Amino acid sequence: MSTNTAQFIDDLDAGVFAEKLGKILSDVAAGVIDHDKVGNITIQLDMKRIGTSYQVAISHKLKYTKPTRKGKLTEEETTQTPMHVGKHGALSLFPENQFQMFNKTGQPQGEAK
Numbered sequence: 001m002s003t004n005t006a007q008f009i010d011d012l013d014a015g016v017f018a019e020k021l022g023k024i025l026s027d028v029a030a031g032v033i034d035h036d037k038v039g040n041i042t043i044q045l046d047m048k049r050i051g052t053s054y055q056v057a058i059s060h061k062l063k064y065t066k067p068t069r070k071g072k073l074t075e076e077e078t079t080q081t082p083m084h085v086g087k088h089g090a091l092s093l094f095p096e097n098q099f100q101m102f103n104k105t106g107q108p109q110g111e112a113k
Contacts, residue, residue: 003091011093012060013079020062020077028066037067054085054095 009018021043028039044061063076086096 001086001088001090003089008083008091011083012058012081014081017060017062017079017081024062024064028064031066031068031073035067035069037072039067040065050082055082056085056091057082058091 009021012018021041024041028041031037032039042061042063044059044063046059046061047056048059049055050057057080059078059080061076061078064074066073081093083091083093084095086092090096
């Protein structure tokens with residue numbers, strides 16, 4: 001199983017990344033049409049393991065250049081989201097296997113009665 005790309009994008013920064021990307025896509029496209037100049041959007045993803053866990057911290061950078069009448073507007077923003085790494089490297093916001101934390105009486109698993 002591989003990473004669900006649409007879900008991955010939606011999970012970055014609790015959905016804010018996807019919203020920002022949609023807005024940037026529209027703004028840059030409008031600038032390209034309005035001013036007949038080239039626009040640019042760059043998405044950069046960097047991953048770093050979190051301690052010795054099966055999680056990675058994903059640093060996601062959005063950088064864009066929107067054409068304007070007399071030049072261009074450029075902005076860059078970086079945020080970070082922790083993700084679980086599952087079977088075959090599949091990335092998800094939540095682990096594939098969530099074990100039972102509490103027993104039938106509501107006590108944490110493994111706690112003495």
